[in-house]
Amino acid sequence: MTEAFVDPTRVQFDLFKGLDRNEPCEMLNLVRLRDRAAYPAEHALANAGLTGEQAYANYGTHSGPVLRRVGGSILWRGNWRCGLIGPADEAWDHVFIARYPSAHAFMAMVKDPDYAIAVVHRQAAVETSRLIRCAPTDAGDVFG
Template identity: 70%
Template sequence: MSHIDPTRAQFDAFKSLPRDHPIEMLNLVRLRDTADYPGDHALADAGLTGAQAYARYGAESAPVLARLGGSILWRGGFQTTLIGPDDESWDHVFIARYPSAHAFLAMVTDPAYRAAVMHRQAAVLTSRLIRCEPRGSGEVFG
């Protein structure tokens, strides 16, 4: 099963959580070999790879993220899964930080972001977007 956009129930659960504190979103993204734009989109026949379409998404959405006070906190290159499904691999692994859930919601409803997200939808084969509450770091788990 492919996961590209949240279901209504997932989005409602996200919105039901407190909105006035910073959040961090763990992003795990696997790209399509070839971007899959809707037939009426200007890039439908351009033959872009998923990586090229995702790069367009990044370039167009980054100014919105920055304007709302968000940033990419951490990014890494996937190597292997030690615990978890063997069939999951990721092209992009990163953590985005937002000053609040309000900022995240403002981003996903921003007209410039809504135009950019078409590239993400065309690029992504499947993904995981996991909301986390930031906590202090330390030397122990828990």
């Protein structure tokens, strides 16, 4: 198994916060789920036997209102098929781009008390993930 990445490190979060907070913020999300959710022992769902998919659905249910409240949305979502370049063991259960009007909006979401409740479901669900901040640019018909 590869190293697990579920939450940002302090260094990663400080780098994020050091970038322009006023520009639109698009977050590429690659998420691999656990077979069985791993809630903290004191959580009400710790012994419920939920799958990672069920716990991630709980995350969506509870985080969705916060995402909308800060002006965010899911810009694009797709189903993983295969990787053409990259580690052979990387496969993703959820692939999507979340759009926020600014990095300030993303920060408001992660600091929201309702999001703090929701993120426990994400942490229980996720085996590993990638969260990549991007700034939108003009689309076109050429690479680069």
